[in-house]
Amino acid sequence: MDPSFVQALVDIVGEEFVSTRADVLLTYSVSASIGYDRVVPGTVVRPASTEEVSQILKLANKHKIPVTPRSGGSSLQGEVIPQEDGLVIDLLRLDSVQLFKDLRSVRVGAGVTFGVLDKYLNQHKLWVPVYPDSSLVCTVAGNVAVNGAGPGSGVQGCIAELVLGLEVVLPNGEVIQTGTEANPNAPGPFLRYAFGPDITGLLIGSLGAFGIITAVSIKTFKRMEHFYYQSYGFDTAEGAERFLSELRHNDVSIPMAAIYEGRILEFFLDMIGEEYGIPQTEWPPFTVSATIGRIRKDQLDSDIKMAESICMELDGRVVGVPELPQGEWEDRMWTFVRSSYVHGWWWMMLYHHQAPTNWHRSVEEIWNVMDKYGILGQTAGFLTGGRSYNFYPQLYFDPVDREEEEKVREAHRELSQRLFKTGAVPFKLARYWVEDVEEMKPYLQFIKNLKQNIDPNGIMNPGILGGI
Amino acid sequence: MKPSIVNELAQVVGEKFVSTREDVLHTYASSASMAKNPVRPGAVVRPSDADEIAALLKIANKHQIPVTIRSGGTSLQGEVIPKPDGLVIELMRLNGIQLFEDLRSVRVGAGVTYGELDKFLSKHGLWLPISPESALGCTVAGNVAVNGAGPGSSLFGCTGEMVLGLEIVLPNSEKIQTGSEANPYAPGPFLRYAFGPDITGLFIGSLGSLGVITSVSMKVFKRMEFFDYNMYGFDSYQQAEKFLMELKDNDVNAVFTSLYEGPVLEFFMEMMGDEYGIPPMEWPYRTVSMTIGRVREDMLKSDAKLARNLCEQTGGRVIGIEQFPKNEWEGRFWTFVRACYVHGWHWRTLYHHQTPTNSHRSVEEITKVMDKYGFLGHTAGFVTGHASTNMYPHLYFDPVDPEDEAKIVEAHDELASTLFKTGAVPFKLAPFWKGRMEGTEKYMEFLSQLKRAIDPNNIMNPGVLGGI
Amino acid sequence: MTEIDLDDLREELLQCRRCGICRNSVYEAKGFDGICPIWRNTSGFETSFMRGKIQVALALLDGTLERTAENAESLYQCALCGNCTQICAAEFHPAHIMETVRYVLNELPNESRDKIAESIKSVDNPYNEDPSSRRVWLEELGLNVPTSSEILYFVGCTSGLRIQNIAKNTALILNAAKTDFAVMENEPCCGSVMMRTGRMEEARENAEKVVDAIKATGAKKVIVSCAGCLKTLRKDYSEKFGIEMPEILHIVEYSKELLAENKLKLKSLDNIKVTYHDPCHLGREMEIYEEPREIIQAIPGVNLVEVNPNRNTAICCGAGGGLRSYDSDLSRKIAADRMKAFEETGAKTVVSACPFCETNLIAGSKLLDSDIEVVDVVDLLRRAIE
Structure with missing residues (x-):
């Protein structure tokens, strides 16, 4: 990177907060996204204020330097992988x-x-x-x-x-x-x-x-103070899907509710069942792990009753293992990280949303792809806003087996295409979702047009939005 | 408008659905917006679908004709007043309803x-739980x-919060679909x-300046069946405002909560009290008129009880008159229109939002302006969403007295300035806010930039977005 | 009619603040399922429904729009059905004020309006029919009915000259109830359509003629079988012209009395399903909704099903306000649209209480190729009389 440009950055944020050191750059060449190739930037800068960010962007724009804004570096789908010799702006000092x-x-x-x-x-x-x-x-x-x-x-x-x-x-x-x-x-x-x-x-x-x-x-x-944790079992995916829709339809307050397919749950509990203190259980084909939460105790009691009656109406059963949802909820800032890493594999993630009636379609396609490519993985979906499931499938690979990683990357691409055809939608607009989809072209063109006008020099995280 | 252009329009929509008749153009020169000078367009078309609209926009773009999109014609702040010799595209023929239960x-x-949709949804025990006061038109x-x-x-926020996706014809005639339906599968x-x-x-709140919304996808909910109606009186605005926030914090499901200043409520009651069957009485300094609604009866009872407790805890008293909120709620498709027109005056409105803890500032400013200019008017506000109050002041004038009307226009302009300084915000960026929003210059410049990107010939409702 | 104060008229028109709920309000709780039949059955520009018509009226009055036949078209393209008045939230009566506007602007050319007025003036009916044929139907019945009596059956032009079954069946009902009644030798037209179309001066002259003719019969009670005649004789004559009239009753009101007094014996009509069309002049104008229904339901074996919408929110047949003559195609189209709604009820018979509605609904039925029969309440009642 042009030293005069680096000097200009130093003038903005001070020497201490600009780095072009190889070791530093190396650490910014990756993020929590595994299964992505590293790209080494030219400079990293750590501004302290909006004003400094503004000056940095004016400078980058003038010199047409590609910019990757980054804060926690915890994204999983390559969102903050920088451009070659580009500028990374680390925002963690904006801490008010x-x-x-x-x-x-x-x-x-x-x-x-x-x-x-x-x-x-x-x-x-x-x-x-x-x-x-x-x-x-x-x-x-x-x-x-x-x-x-x-x-x-x-x-x-x-x-x-x-x-x-x-x-x-x-x-x-x-x-x-x-x-x-x-x-x-x-x-x-x-x-x-x-x-x-x-x-x-x-x-x-x-x-x-x-x-x-x-x-x-x-x-x-x-802050809610009253919680109830319960697992509900269903023989069919449809029953579990209907259950969650009906809960929301009848105003049962479930801040966290996930549907697990039996074998995925078994796999999951193999990993962390003991840590959660979950007793050996005969799990039903489909399990809903739900946290009901309310500000007021009488509301919670009413919700518990309502949830049970809806469960019964849909031929489900109350499983009676509160430890699973309780672990998910109380330990929500850590437990998912734990279950993502406890097993030792590396993985690629394919976040997507699925319609409330279509939870099972994502699970089916993920199995199809795992079977086809002979890879391991897991998925579950949690309810989002009462009309959608947020899925976070993980496709596992051995980080020291290059061939397996390649296989997982390929499987990941195929899975995105298959999921798209089930009607799933990404909330993050990654390129692999939409490329070659004819019907999406006007939409992408529109975003591209916005991008060109807002960022005529194309410096802001180029390529990140569906390849734009 | 040139006959050759009219001919092109007719080829798209058919002779029957294009008009350049003087009388027809005259009726499209105005809308429900009072104290707006009528502007006669050059032609009006009534297309039947998005494809026709795309073809119309192509013609408009080619000849650089300003386009005004209009459906119900019920807006109150000049949103659909056309441009001289411009084209009005009226959308009332796009009439399909498709339920995804x-x-x-x-x-x-x-x-x-809204009236049509509500009738349709009620058959399924559903509703779209927000309706504007002009719901029938x-x-x-x-x-x-x-x-x-x-x-x-008061519970669900503004209409924007209910939207799940839009079908839009862009100024360049491309059709895009947003939200999950962007995925054709x-x-x-x-x-x-x-x-x-x-x-x-x-596109939400874009006032037809960025494209034509041809179809909207909205959330629907189980229709509430249990309601509690009451009024709550307070001796200070601090108490009343605190009560509103406490209700929110404690999850009381108030679907419609209005805050009235004493004299304003008396004025309302003079007009509507008899029709509502409310006995004359001395109204307190501030009155909250509230409808609580729930899909479950036990939850409603709990809310109603808590509301009374919170009222008393904040120093208020439960008035115990249910007819007023009940009429507001049950008659919500008509009763506000009635209250707007029963008195015979014409008026200008100045929609804005204020935080509940600041709503007294709007009342103060409106009173000041009324005193200064010597005219009648009123204002009230209802709670919207998380922490806002939607205020709808009316400034009355005599329609056959041009001097009176000019005075109101002036007072209205002044009020926009003073309200802005109290921290109020417009949600509809109506043209009169232009030049009265000191400190938003960069924001407005960004909006202009977006407008130029999306509509380079500036044919779509030019000027309507705060002058853009 | 006294001089219209144009400032007052303008002020009243300005009660319309253009909210637009007179277009197509669907308001389930209050029974509204659409408002303006003109909007629905034309190309649907703003001029088609009342909000636009009022804007046009104001513009014609103040010169913003030139006073031409074309610019005034929307004023006449209105059945004055009054459904907009039902939904209107402001303090005025849009349908009534439209009549006044037509009067004030009656120098504007309108051929059908003038032809009707001329016809009424010269031959006492709007159909330009030979007035001497007015009692022909009585001869066909073989009834010996006098020309003066305490009770007068004022037949009306459409029953007397076009759908004579209504006249005949009305007479047969009165006869069966042993009511002595008279029918005029040279019955004049009530002049309703003159008022609706703005020929108010002629309507007043005509009204004086009608009053004299009725007086000459010595009637203390006048029975009509037409909703238009009812509204005109009972309401308009006094309100508009200050004319005192004897008691005016629609046959549905009178029949209800007869039934209550057990003066009519009814046999069962075999299990028929009927629906009822509320004529605008009987329903919204006179608020007579229940009497016709009670009569229908009094007939054994008749099952009344309601059409949506009905009563005060019913959709007009499309004939009123001079529309049938001014734009007969549109008028028929509206009737066909209304017939579709009747078909949805599953009824095989539509019952009305206005010969003018019946004429138009039959025309609409033909347009639609519908096999629903359209009859008058008196037709149905007559069938049931033993």
Whole structure:
């Protein structure tokens, strides 16, 4: 990288926070995404403020240097793999937290993780009730940029549903604020849908392609205190699917609910059953692991009854192993990470959403692909917002077996195509989902047009949005 | 409009559905927006589907004719006032309804009104739980384009929150589908946040300036059957505002919560009290009129009890009159229209949002402007979503007194400025906000940039988005 | 009619704040399932329904629109059915005010309006028929009915000259109940259509003629079998012209009395399923909804099913307000549309209480190629009389 450019960066953030050292660059050439090739950037910079980010982007834009914004580095689908000799902007120093108790909201800098925020809000008996599985490292801003989901999504939906506004540095270095805070006189964030078109939405899930989110304003809620954990068994996938839809339809508050196919659950419990203290159980063909949560005790009691009666109506049974959902919920900031790594494999991830009636189709296709390629893996889907399942299939490979990794990459590609045909949708617009899909071309063209206009020099995470 | 162009239009929609008659053009020169000077367009067309609309936009683009999209014609802030000699595309013929009961969603054409949809859904025990006050004339698509709110919003937020996807004809005539339905294999609408950035959001509240929404996919919910109606009185605005926030924090399912200032409520009662069967009485300083709704009876009872407790804890008193909120809720498709027109005045409205803890500031400013200019008016607001209040001040004038009307226009403009300074935000970026939003210049520039990217010839409702 | 104060008229028209719920409101809780039949059955531009018509009226009055036949078309392309008035949230009566507008603008050319008025003036009926044929149907019945009596059956032009079955069956019902009644020798037209189309001065002159003729019969009670005659004689004459009239009753009201007094004996009609069409002038204008239904339901073996929508939210047959003459194709199309709704009820018979509705619904039925029979309440009642 041009030393004068590096010097200009130093002028902005100070010597301490710019690096071109080979070891440093190496660590930024990868992220938590396994099964992706590393790409070594030219420089890493760690700005402390929105103003610094703005100056950096002005500079990068002038010199047409490709930029990869990065915060927790916890994304799993190659979202922050940099460009060769490009610039990585690490946002973890933007670590402010500002609570607006009266407005039921909080504004956090792009470097604030869910774990940090949760501890802070807990003092006020509040929370942001969606937790990505990577909560201890993942920043709120990063999760908004990929539009993730996780425990809590059963009631609230994906993280996008909680956003009230964003501070964004555009590729030209201009800073804009969306939501109510676009009005400098506003007492803080209280409404996302202010000032016409929902510009906030445009940035949600944009993977850093339209600009850098430097602050996120997000809804807070009174922390639930009353929980009930239960597993419900069904003989058919349809029964389990219907069960969750009916729960939401009848206003049962289930912040976390996942459907497990019998053999996948067995596999899962082989790994972590003991850690959870889960007794040996005759698992039904399909198990719903559910956490019911409420602010008020009488509501919880009512929900428990309702859930049972719906379960019975659908010919299900109450399995009576609370340890599974309890482990998932109480330990939600760690347990999913644990189960992702405890087994020792490496894996590729293929996040997607599936219609509420179609949970079984994803499971079928994942088995089909695992069988065809002779690979191991697992999947489950958790309810998101009452109308969708968030799937996180993992395809395992041995990190020291290059051939197996290749096989998994190929299987991963095929799986995305198969899943697409089942009607599944990605929330992250990775290239492999949409390339060669004729019907998606006008949509992609539209995004490309936006991209070209917002970022005419194409410096912001080029290629990340469906290849754009 | 040139006869040759009209001829081109006729070839798309057929002779019958294009008009350049003087009388017809005159009726499209205005809408339900009062105190707006009528502007006569050059032609009106009534297409039957998205393909026809695409062909119409091609013609408009070729000849650079400004296009105004209109459906119910019920908007109140000049959103569908055409351009001189421009083209009005009226969407009322796009009238299909497709229910996805398994997905808890519905897809409707741009000509479907809330009244029609509600009748359809009620047969299935379902509803779209938010309706604008103009529900009998307003289309769902039109309300998405202005991102309205209304009864139901106190729980569910604004209309934008209900959207799962949109079919859009872009200014360049390409047709795109957003949300899960972007995947042609998807079983229907089940998730808004699919395929990367939230393109859906970009069109919500876009006032027809970025493309034509030809079809909207919306969430549907089980129709609530259990309601509690009551009024709550407070001696200070702090108490009333605190009560509203406590209800939210404690998960009381208020579907419609309005906050009235004493004199405003008295004025309402003078107009409507008899029709509602409410005895004359002295209203407190602030009154909250609230409908709580639930799909389950025990939950309703619990909420109703808690609401009374919270009222008393915040220093208020339970008034015990149920007719008023009951009429507001049960009559929600008509009663607000009635209240808007029964008195005989014409008026301008100035929709805006204020945080509940700041809603008294809107009342103060509106009173100030009324005093300064010496006219009648009123304002009230209803709680919307997480932490906002939707205010709908009316400024009255005599339609046969041009001087009176001019005064109102002036007062209205001044009010936009002063409200902005209190921290209020518009959700409809109506033209009168232009120049009254100091500090939003960069935001507006970004919007302009998007507008140029999507509509390079600026044919789509130019000027409507805060002057863009 | 007194001079219309144009400022008052304008002020009243300005009660319309263009909210647009007079177009196609569907409001299940209040029974509305669409409002304007003109909007539904034309190309549907704004001029087709009341919001647009009021804008056109204002513009014609203040000169924004030039006063031409074409620009006034939408004012006449309206059945004045009043369904918009039912849904309107403002304090005025759009259908009634449209009549006033037509009157104020009656110098605008409108051939059908003028022809009808001329016909009524010269031959006492809007159909330009020979007035001497008015009692022919009585001769066919072989009834000996006087021309003066305490009770007068005011037959009306459509029953007297077009659908004489209604006149005959009305007479037979009265006869069966042993009611002595008279029918005029030279019955004038009530002038309803003149009022609707804006020929108010002629309507007043005509009304005076009608009153004199009725007085001459010595009637203390007048029975009509036409919803238009009812509204005109009972309501318009007094409200518009300040004319005192004897008691005016529609045959459905009178028949209800006869049934209550057991003056009619009814036999069973074999298990027939019928539906009822609310004529605008009987229903929305006079608020007579239950009497015809009660009569139908009083007949053993008759099963009444309701069409959607009905009563005060019923959709017009399309004949009223001069539309049948002004734009007969549209008028028939609206009737066909209404017949579709009747078909959906599964009934084989549509019963109405207005000869004008019946004429138009039959025309609509032909257009639709429907096999539903359209009859009047008196036809059905007569069938059941032993």
